[in-house]
Amino acid sequence: MSGPGPKDVVLVGGGHAHVHVLRALRAEPGVRVTLVTRDLVTPYSGMLPGVIAGLYAPVQAHIDLAHLAVATGAQLLHAEAIGLDRANKRVMVADGAPIPYDVASINVGIAPALAPIAGAAEHAIAVKPIGSFLDKFDILLARAGRPYGPRRIVVIGGGAGGVELLLSIRSRLMAQACATAFSFALITDGEILATHNPRVRAAFRQIFAARNIVTYEHARARAITADGVELQNGEIIAADAVLVTTDAAAPSWFSSTGLALNVEGFLAVNAMLQSANDPDVFAAGDCAALPSPREKAGVYAVRAGPALAANLRRHVHGEPLQAWRPQRRHLALISTGERYAIGSRGVFKVEGAWVWTLKDWIDRRWMQQYR
Ligand SMILES: Cc1cc2nc3c(=O)[nH]c(=O)nc-3n(C[C@H](O)[C@H](O)[C@H](O)COP(=O)(O)OP(=O)(O)OC[C@H]3O[C@@H](n4cnc5c(N)ncnc54)[C@H](O)[C@@H]3O)c2cc1C
Incomplete structure (x- = not known):
């Protein structure tokens, strides 16, 4: 960590976990938060099928990252991250100056993987x-x-x-x-x-x-x-x-960072969501590979948010980190293209219009936090 003065926490990507981190670190003493994001709005995966079906307007299912950054006192840099210069602790971006960090956190999702199918x-x-x-x-x-x-x-x-x-x-x-x-x-x-x-x-x-x-x-x-x-x-x-x-595949720039990766090229993190070979780099969501692998689903990226925020805060203040143990199973609420859904968890199954209403309530309540 650098000397006295606020510590720079640089959030790379405005995914489901980082939107929580922005809120949680708002007004955190001794911390200066910067969000580096390729897109100024980010979709909430739970409501995306509803947008496609025409049940929601796109604006209902997107978080305005610029507004969120202003509301939480973070700096926002609209740029695509292309690498990490870990020796000098800088996030490299396309068409811009490197951004210095004390702690970097990566929540950039996945890249398309069309290569296995010819054409x-x-x-x-x-x-x-x-x-x-x-x-x-x-x-x-x-x-x-x-x-x-x-x-x-x-x-x-x-x-x-x-x-x-x-x-x-x-x-x-x-x-x-x-x-x-x-x-x-x-x-x-x-x-x-x-x-x-x-x-x-x-x-x-x-x-x-x-x-x-x-x-x-x-x-x-x-x-x-x-x-x-x-x-x-x-x-x-x-x-x-x-x-x-x-x-999907891991973003190709991960391989140039020297960070520990799993066999598929995703960022290997420990249970504290900290890179397996760099204590000043954290990762969460689809781009991270947890010690006990979990499905790449928005629900895990959402749930990682509070654990990530708490550990970033502890790391900056030199306190011991805490392990995050995500549930192995989660309740998946899968819609059928209209206001009807099927709920699935383990051997359990329910369905009905009420399941969609429950899903709608959960999703709207989550989105409400970031308006
Ligand atoms: C059709 C469909 C429906 C789905 N429905 C569900 C569902 O109902 N429930 C569920 O749990 N999951 C669902 N998923 C899965 C879900 O979309 C992903 O698991 C989830 O989006 C992962 O969240 P994330 O925060 O890791 O990344 P993302 O949501 O992909 O966010 C990554 C963010 O990082 C930014 N970014 C990317 N690269 C860079 C870069 N180089 N520099 C700076 N910023 C960058 C992006 O702009 C984006 O804002 C669905 C997926 C699909 C395809």
Whole structure:
């Protein structure tokens, strides 16, 4: 740490954990907080499918980071971080001077990973990271509204994100255009919702069947062309628009930092959310690899926020850090494209309009803290 005077805590990325840190470190004695962010607004993942389905206006599901920084007394630098000069303790940014830090914290999410599917970079729409997806979705929506626009929509990826996304897109397109014009399919290399219980899977399979959504399970996409998706077994699925929401990759700049990484290139942290090989660097959310791995879900990034803020505060004041032990399971509330949702936790499953109302209440209450 530098000598006397306020310590510089530099937050890299305005993800779900850092928005909490901004609030928690507001007016913290001896601490000067700077947020370095590529985007001035950041989406809240829980409400994003609702925006796609047309249930929320985009503004309801986005946090205005510039306003939040002003309200919490933080400095904001609108720039993309591209590296860390750890020897001189500086965050390197594209087109700007390096930013000195005493403690840096990284919450930048993930990067798209289209490389494993041939032709995906040219022909597919990457859903992750979610921050840049809504603009792409607006373009798809505009194209789909034209007489010869896309009609056959395929989503690759059968996790909760892919399932919810496909149902939301379907609701939106059916509401805005002729009901019979579209066809929808989901391709996944395992079962749909593989991390959920069989009752949840059965409920979604039933919903898909009722809505004429064709599901290709245990089907690996090998290539994407202008005409559709080619599966590993040679089958071709014709498509006009292909959205990919499979696992994502670590941001490429991590490899140049010298920070400890896991095998997939994500930042390896200990239970205190502190880099495994640099005590002055912390990380949380999708970009971090915890000692006991957790699903890459917004809910864990949200829950990491209070633990991260507390440990940043302790570290700056030279106090012992505390371990964060996130629950192994969480209650997932997966919407079905309208005001209806299915709740899933362990072997437990509930569904109904009331589940969506509960989800809506939880999500609005969380967003309210950052208005
Ligand atoms: C369609 C879809 C639906 C989903 N629905 C859910 C859901 O209902 N519930 C759930 O729990 N999860 C859901 N997820 C997963 C969820 O989106 C992610 O797990 C979550 O966004 C991760 O949060 P994060 O804070 O780690 O990163 P992000 O939310 O991605 O935030 C990262 C921030 O860092 C900024 N940034 C990135 N790179 C840089 C850089 N180099 N320099 C500066 N700033 C940078 C970005 O602008 C962004 O503001 C969904 C995902 C998808 C694709």
